[in-house]
Amino acid sequence: MIILKAENISKQYRLGLVGTGTISHDLNRWWAGVRGKEDPFLKIGSVNDRSTKADSDYVWALRDINFEVKRGEVLGIIGKNGAGKSTLLKILSRVTGPTTGEIKTKGRIASLLEVGTGFHPELTGRENIYLNGAILGMSKAEIKAKEEEIVQFSGCERYIDTPVKRYSSGMRVRLAFAVAAFLEPDILVIDEVLAVGDAEFQKKAVGKMQDISKGEGRTVLFVSHNMAAVKSLCTRAIVLENGKTVFEGGTDESVDYYIAKNSDKIIKMNYSSLDENSLFQEISIKNNIVSSGKTLRIDFKIHPKINEDKINIHIGVYDFNDEKVLHISSEYFNDGYIDSKNKNPICEIYKNPLIQGFYYINVGIVVDNTVAEELKKCLIFEVMNGDFFNTGIILKPSTLKAKALAHYKWC
Structure with a gap:
């Protein structure tokens, strides 16, 4: 069963500014829409290559991304820094919208995109558990049934009634992951945040993600630069480069492609x-x-x-x-x-x-x-x-x- 489908996803940004640009650009877009024409600024824009000098005010962070994810799959998304991985996850999580294309999902999505995502710093850890559960559409009774497991898994019981602003980055990740994993989303989206946690927590987190996918039949989208974690956890992977999909296939083949593509492997005896x-x-x-x-x-x-x-x-x-x-x-x-x-x-x-x-x-x-x-x-x-x-x-x-x-x- 297909639980998530991305069709022709593209995301365009204007370099150096917040928003879509100037008033004249917005008027041009509006006038094109009134006449039933295509957005004129979709025809311009450079490739998303962070290492080169910009030759346009616009850049395509993502360009024509297509894939499907089945229920119970763990999809790895790998690529160099700036390849578009986090942008793709933000679009899938509805944090931002695509410039073109469409995302189709079935069920609730929980996201763990960066340290403390969705947490209110002035609220305690316990209050944030209920806040995140409510955002996911869960009732208070459903959240309360999971509360003890969340606190125990996070290992933050001593500080659970302390405002989150006083947590270390590792403690925030522990609690955020526990909330996202135990509040039973149909799709769990995880960016490179596990790198912040200690070794003991990373091991627990990988084990929990395996339980989520294999035991509970839920779907995980996982971004990481740790190729060993990708190989042990994911059932399939896609490789992004400069905002485009350059490879899609089995985990081992995808990791091998990524490594071969990004290391010259010049023999040096x-x-x-x-x-x-x-x-x-x-x-x-x-x-x-x-x-x-x-x-x-x-x-x-x-x-x-x-x-x-x-x-x-x-x-x-x-x-x-x-x-x-x-x-x-x-x-x-x-x-x-x-x-x-x-x-x-x-x-x-x-x-x-x-x-x-x-x-x-x-x-x-x-x-x-x-x-x-x-x-x-x-x-x-x-x-x-x-x-x-x-x-x-x-x-x-x-x-x-x-x-x-x-x-x-x-x-």
Whole structure:
């Protein structure tokens, strides 16, 4: 059953001003409407690219967006900052209207677009629960039946009768999410607000959204820059770029498209410092081809000025969802430290557990228990699926999990 349908949604803004423009522009629009003509300002306007200089007073924040959402689906909406994601959610939530196009929905919509959306700062948390419930069209009895669950889930019981203006941003998000989730909307619209909450709350929130969609059959529209959360939660996704839909499909395919589109993934197997005083002078991956199950060797060249006895190197391997999949440290070898006389230490992961894909490496050097230098994305490499179990069979991409234990050594 289709519960939400967006048809040819476009949104135009005038740059630098509030409103539609000048009186003359409004008169032109009115005169065109009287004659049954199209709004003349819909024929102009530049593409929504925040990184380029404006060549028009008007910009299309969204242009010809079309999609359908079924009951019980979790639709992810992903894209770079300024791609039009929040504008689309505001239109879907009736916060603002589209310039052209039409939104068709069935049932109540609850929105969580930014911290404290819909909250009155002078009212207490409890009073805001009833205010939001009333806005959703619920009776006082219906809200009261859910009140205890909302307060308990939010974790703000001590401050529930305190004005919301005294809440931290994280507390506001906790309460706002609890209100939106437990007051049983048919469609729950969530922007990137969960990033404000702590790790414990994010875990609870994702679990609740899964319960809402799978257990209760309600629909969720979810915007996030956390690709791991999108993959774990969403059943389908669309990718926005410069206000237009550039991809629509399964979650994994959409995330892969977005990552490939927005990261050049230039293989970088060697790093050389341009700073002669840098502690990391050179770092390199010696493998021509990195395969699952084979040895992955990382060589370092450390500045000769280091004479301290207590030196450690930490390596973090990340996928392009920015999830750490491996952490490797020299502190578990050679009595807990690298030999300071060895200016060319080597790390060998001799049963590389990484699945097929692209990865990058962050490194840090610890001198006398203090982080002395860190490098981000110093190396970028690609892993190919290999014969991990030495059976003559090349693994399929889903067979091996990247978070397997890595066996490695330092020398």
